[in-house]
Amino acid sequence: MHLVIIGNGIAGVTAAITARRLAPAARITLMGAESAHHYSRPALMYLYLGHLRYADVKPYADWFWAENHLELVQTEATGVDVAARTVQLATGPHLAYDRLLLATGSVPRIPDWPGQQLAGVQGFYGLPDLETMSRNTQGIRRAVVVGGGLIGVELAEMLHSRGIHVTWLVREGRYWQSVLPPEESALLEAYFRKYNIDLQLNSEVRELLGNVQGQVRAVVTTTGQELPAEWVGLATGVQPNLALAKAAGLDTDRGILVNELLETSAPGVYAAGDCAQHRQPAPGEVAVEQLWYTGRMQGETVAHTLCGQPTPYRRGEWFNSAKFFNLEYQTYGRVPARPTAGIASFCWQHPNGRHLLRLNFQEKDQAVTGVNALGLRQRQDVWEHWLREKTPIGTVLAQLAAANFDPEFARQHEAAIRRAFARQFPSIAVAKPRRKGLFGLLK
Amino acid sequence: MQDLTAPSLALAQPPPAAVPAGEKLPLAAVALGLLALLAAAADADPGRARLSLCLALALVSGGALGWAWLAFGQRPPGWHPHDLWRRASTSRGAVAWATGVALTGFYVVLYWFPWLLENLIRALDPFSQWLRHRPADQWFLYGTFYTLAVLVLGGRGLWKYRFSRYHLARTASVMFFQLGFGFLLPGLLLALQKPEYYFSYFWPLKYDYLFPGTVAQLLHGGGLGAFMVFWGVVMSFLATPVLTYFLGKRWYCAWVCGCGGLAETAGDAYRHLSDKSRQAWRWEVRLIYPILGLIILLTGLLWVGASGAVPALGVVTGPLGQFYGFVIGSVFSGIVGVGFYPLMGSRVWCRFGCPMAAYLGLLQKHFSRFRISTNGGQCISCGNCSNACEMGIDVKQYAQRGEPIVRAACVGCGLCATACPRGVLNLENGPREGRLAASTFIHADSLRIL
Ligand SMILES: Cc1cc2nc3c(=O)[nH]c(=O)nc-3n(C[C@H](O)[C@H](O)[C@H](O)COP(=O)(O)OP(=O)(O)OC[C@H]3O[C@@H](n4cnc5c(N)ncnc54)[C@H](O)[C@@H]3O)c2cc1C
Ligand code: SF4
Numbered sequence A: 001m002h003l004v005i006i007g008n009g010i011a012g013v014t015a016a017i018t019a020r021r022l023a024p025a026a027r028i029t030l031m032g033a034e035s036a037h038h039y040s041r042p043a044l045m046y047l048y049l050g051h052l053r054y055a056d057v058k059p060y061a062d063w064f065w066a067e068n069h070l071e072l073v074q075t076e077a078t079g080v081d082v083a084a085r086t087v088q089l090a091t092g093p094h095l096a097y098d099r100l101l102l103a104t105g106s107v108p109r110i111p112d113w114p115g116q117q118l119a120g121v122q123g124f125y126g127l128p129d130l131e132t133m134s135r136n137t138q139g140i141r142r143a144v145v146v147g148g149g150l151i152g153v154e155l156a157e158m159l160h161s162r163g164i165h166v167t168w169l170v171r172e173g174r175y176w177q178s179v180l181p182p183e184e185s186a187l188l189e190a191y192f193r194k195y196n197i198d199l200q201l202n203s204e205v206r207e208l209l210g211n212v213q214g215q216v217r218a219v220v221t222t223t224g225q226e227l228p229a230e231w232v233g234l235a236t237g238v239q240p241n242l243a244l245a246k247a248a249g250l251d252t253d254r255g256i257l258v259n260e261l262l263e264t265s266a267p268g269v270y271a272a273g274d275c276a277q278h279r280q281p282a283p284g285e286v287a288v289e290q291l292w293y294t295g296r297m298q299g300e301t302v303a304h305t306l307c308g309q310p311t312p313y314r315r316g317e318w319f320n321s322a323k324f325f326n327l328e329y330q331t332y333g334r335v336p337a338r339p340t341a342g343i344a345s346f347c348w349q350h351p352n353g354r355h356l357l358r359l360n361f362q363e364k365d366q367a368v369t370g371v372n373a374l375g376l377r378q379r380q381d382v383w384e385h386w387l388r389e390k391t392p393i394g395t396v397l398a399q400l401a402a403a404n405f406d407p408e409f410a411r412q413h414e415a416a417i418r419r420a421f422a423r424q425f426p427s428i429a430v431a432k433p434r435r436k437g438l439f440g441l442l443k
Numbered sequence B: 001m002q003d004l005t006a007p008s009l010a011l012a013q014p015p016p017a018a019v020p021a022g023e024k025l026p027l028a029a030v031a032l033g034l035l036a037l038l039a040a041a042a043d044a045d046p047g048r049a050r051l052s053l054c055l056a057l058a059l060v061s062g063g064a065l066g067w068a069w070l071a072f073g074q075r076p077p078g079w080h081p082h083d084l085w086r087r088a089s090t091s092r093g094a095v096a097w098a099t100g101v102a103l104t105g106f107y108v109v110l111y112w113f114p115w116l117l118e119n120l121i122r123a124l125d126p127f128s129q130w131l132r133h134r135p136a137d138q139w140f141l142y143g144t145f146y147t148l149a150v151l152v153l154g155g156r157g158l159w160k161y162r163f164s165r166y167h168l169a170r171t172a173s174v175m176f177f178q179l180g181f182g183f184l185l186p187g188l189l190l191a192l193q194k195p196e197y198y199f200s201y202f203w204p205l206k207y208d209y210l211f212p213g214t215v216a217q218l219l220h221g222g223g224l225g226a227f228m229v230f231w232g233v234v235m236s237f238l239a240t241p242v243l244t245y246f247l248g249k250r251w252y253c254a255w256v257c258g259c260g261g262l263a264e265t266a267g268d269a270y271r272h273l274s275d276k277s278r279q280a281w282r283w284e285v286r287l288i289y290p291i292l293g294l295i296i297l298l299t300g301l302l303w304v305g306a307s308g309a310v311p312a313l314g315v316v317t318g319p320l321g322q323f324y325g326f327v328i329g330s331v332f333s334g335i336v337g338v339g340f341y342p343l344m345g346s347r348v349w350c351r352f353g354c355p356m357a358a359y360l361g362l363l364q365k366h367f368s369r370f371r372i373s374t375n376g377g378q379c380i381s382c383g384n385c386s387n388a389c390e391m392g393i394d395v396k397q398y399a400q401r402g403e404p405i406v407r408a409a410c411v412g413c414g415l416c417a418t419a420c421p422r423g424v425l426n427l428e429n430g431p432r433e434g435r436l437a438a439s440t441f442i443h444a445d446s447l448r449i450l
């Protein structure tokens, strides 16, 4: 069997590695336009920060591929002939496949603003973007970042590390409004401002102004403000990369449409990762998942199907994590950004503004439904267990120490959290806590 | 498009990061201090040399602490190794080479040309008389510099890691053990006319503490000497396995050991330089276990020799002992171990040469409750953990497979867990059952990573 994978991101690579394990004899070709080897996209910022070198952000050493008989091709696929089962390449002859996996990822989604073609205006997704950004931010003093999500904060931190003054425009009334409840947004906004980031909420771009050399010089907002900027980063989201799928005539919507086996509309052609859109997402799940771990899970799942063990994609309990400058964030289960009928929400914050824990639970049976943690590390398998077992909030609070994943000697806040909970929900009994602490060393 | 693998990095070649203007002042003080040190070394008049030396130590320490305050104290607390790979001093640039050559040169002078340090040694006489009731020698000079380095750069560490109580405790601990057990206590013993003894070093690291000659000499010293032998045996054969069973080898390597103390303080800026490649790992295994074997063999042979059972043994033990003392004890642990900090990272000796690390490592790997857990499926393969590992462990390879990290080399410094931006890693002691079990969130692939 010849398995051809287009896209050497996490989805494509996980599929290749899993397929190698399941089908030791198969021929596997892994194709990527951006780089010869797979690298970690979330780590791009650390290259700019000078924490790491390019070699450090490759998840596998270069010898890994040859040793495991995974053929790497660095070129762009320009077309797929699903009837003839061939892939057209930008360089070299056609490539015949028995099974094809599209793992083409995303491209930045940028609204149509006048002036966005100016030099010094860019999105941020891959290595070429990083290269452009490194070049264009050298020695500058002022920059504007547009978009209040996770890539926005990364751009702000990157610029801040070089002493560049950052103005950050967020269209919504609060930071990451579509995902975070108000307390989390407020804590983060205060936190960003401590880093002297000029965060401007409720601000939208109207147009970008350039100088005679075609270089950006200012951003005009819808409120009529003119903000000087030598560089503008557009972090307004990403959308599935459909170019190839559309050219091949596959069914697409926002993404490449797939069923639960991640099959596309053409026989022998599959799609996984950022580029795929589930035709029928499980209840409460989204159709397009743009995360590292979902890419990995989809890659692994589809490899089973590709190797003759049809396996439906089941994501399991939702989780995610990120870091905002120095503040770590983790979430497990469902924590809606807005109050939801039938769901009670308890939120504890440390007065120092660096720790927050939110617990959501159902009013009717008190089963815990989700958690947000800022500046506290939570243990995933414990939370997975609590969520799956619909554990009552009282039990969760009593055993909260079991989910503590903070380093040894870190201050523990469980007692304070329980006290706050008792004040807010006096009617809910919290069992006697299990002890952790010094004896935890010998547990 | 091309792959960006070339060492040039091709990322538009950002210029090497410049030192911020404010930090230049304390760094200038350090440079002046080094100049004063040279002056002291060149001055035959002990009084003047002493003045220069005091001035030198004050300038170097004050400058280094002032610089640490500016570099870390002025930023919000947290882990931000910005520009680590873009600064000449920390990315094997010209400054790093110069530092490496200077450090290595110092060891060469110390071991082979100590008379070049005569003026400095004489300048320390009053201090040595006060502390130890005897004149200074080159080892006293070295001990003073060593301890000062641990204290001053430990101070830098306390600033840098003020956000993490684990690192504060760890740094304070190595400072305490170096000052107390490594410097003051041995001095006090000498002042009391007792044999010099370092309570924080044991066999097999301090290999000759259990040689028959040393044991006989110590026992000669009366009750205290007998206690030292007893302490040495207990620490080597009882405390080490027991503590390692409960805490992993970190209780020693990252909390007590003098070599580890220098690596964690003076070497902290260079931890990312350790080689993470498979090749380096193979060298590690090839070197460190034979060295442990060698010292066990030598100690055993010496005891057999001392028993008088095999009179001809001296032919073997003499040269073997000399070889070990010179190649491993001096060249490896000192010259390569510390001199190469700026080029090969801070734990070259611990990783490739230390027999104690080998012994502790075997215990840690096969007989301990210690592991570094990986938090479910959250790893984004960013590589920050591997970058921070001074022992050259490619932590990421384990984390991205969801496997707990159980490696003989790990010294439990905890920096991988600090560097991870997703809170994936945690140093833990726990039940041995299931210690190696991988996370259920990532299905292990069986492809080789080492
Ligand atoms: C800056 C940034 C930070 C992020 N941080 C996080 C994070 O912290 N946590 C998290 O969970 N997620 C994060 N994400 C999202 C995460 O990186 C993506 O969800 C994930 O990388 C998607 O993987 P993928 O394999 O589906 O696609 P991609 O990683 O996009 O890989 C697709 C590859 O296919 C190649 N390709 C496309 N078309 C062709 C063609 N025609 N021919 C050949 N090759 C082609 C592309 O060049 C690309 O290399 C981040 C994303 C960005 C941009
Ligand atoms: S694995 Fe982590 S704790 Fe162990 S030595 Fe490396 S960085 Fe330190």
Ligand code: SF4
Pocket: B378, B379, B380, B381, B382, B383, B384, B385, B386, B395, B396, B399, B400, B419, B420, B421, B422, B423, B424, B425
């Ligand atoms: S630092 Fe954390 S997220 Fe990054 S590779 Fe290591 S374990 Fe994974």
